[in-house]
Amino acid sequence: MKLATSLGAIVIQLDTARAPLSSANFLKYVDDKRFDGTTFYRAARNPGDPTKGLVQGGIDHFVPKAFNPVAHEPTSKTGLSHIDGTVSMARNAPGSAMGDFFVTVGPMTYLDAKDGRPGYAAFGKVVAGMPVIHKILSLPTFPGGFSKETKGQILRKPVTIVSARRMP
Numbered sequence: 683m684k685l686a687t688s689l690g691a692i693v694i695q696l697d698t699a700r701a702p703l704s705s706a707n708f709l710k711y712v713d714d715k716r717f718d719g720t721t722f723y724r725a726a727r728n729p730g731d732p733t734k735g736l737v738q739g740g741i742d743h744f745v746p747k748a749f750n751p752v753a754h755e756p757t758s759k760t761g762l763s764h765i766d767g768t769v770s771m772a773r774n775a776p777g778s779a780m781g782d783f784f785v786t787v788g789p790m791t792y793l794d795a796k797d798g799r800p801g802y803a804a805f806g807k808v809v810a811g812m813p814v815i816h817k818i819l820s821l822p823t824f825p826g827g828f829s830k831e832t833k834g835q836i837l838r839k840p841v842t843i844v845s846a847r848r849m850p
Contacts, residue, residue: 683712684849685811687722688842689818692785692811693849694769697804700760704771704779704805707752711740711781712846716747721840724784724832725819734788737818738772739843741781748780755803756795762804764793767815769806776800785815 685692696705711717722739741747754776757763764770768786770793771779785808786793795801808815818841827833 683709683847685717685846686844687814688844690811690814692814693809694806695809696769696806697760697762700762701755701803701805703752703755704803707749707771707779708769708783708805709848710749712848714749715846716741716749716781717843717846720744720747720781720843721837722818722843723837723840724835725821725823725837726832726835727819728788731788733816733819734790735819736784736786736790737815738782738784739841740772740783743780743782751778751780752803753777754779754800755805757801757804758795760804764790764802764804765807767808767812768804769808771803771805773802779803787812787815787819 683694698705722737723742724738726735728734764786772782772784773779793802822838824836
């Protein structure tokens with residue numbers, strides 16, 4: 683599927699076989715055009731290497747655009763891992779993911795499920811457009827945040843997701 687953004691196109695390959703619940707949830711937002719006009723709004727850079735981290739986008743917790751939360755699909759069940767270019771569901775608690783997602787820049791296997799930690803639900807990978815993701819990660823952010831975890835990670839100028847469509 684293809685995300686057309688104000689900075690260029692990003693092509694995502696979903697792993698519908700290994701992560702069917704998360705993939706179906708993402709496609710529900712795509713098919714209903716609920717990602718159209720939303721943004722990439724967060725750039726979480728690694729303090730030790732600011733060229734690595736993650737960018738987050740989607741409905742930005744805007745409840746009127748949200749479908750019901752999807753059940754958590756941990757990497758320990760799917761066999762996927764948070765390597766460079768992984769697309770994963772953003773969430774607060776397991777089972778609370780809706781219409782927000784993130785893309786990793788560099789390996790971030792600490793986001794995988796491990797003993798006693800549910801991790802995040804990886805469900806796809808960027809197959810074209812990683813330079814766009816790198817550009818988003820490098821954009822200026824506000825010093826504050828919505829929470830302690832997002833301090834210094836909210837983009838000053840969010841990047842618009844113009845459209846999200848399935849590809850033939």
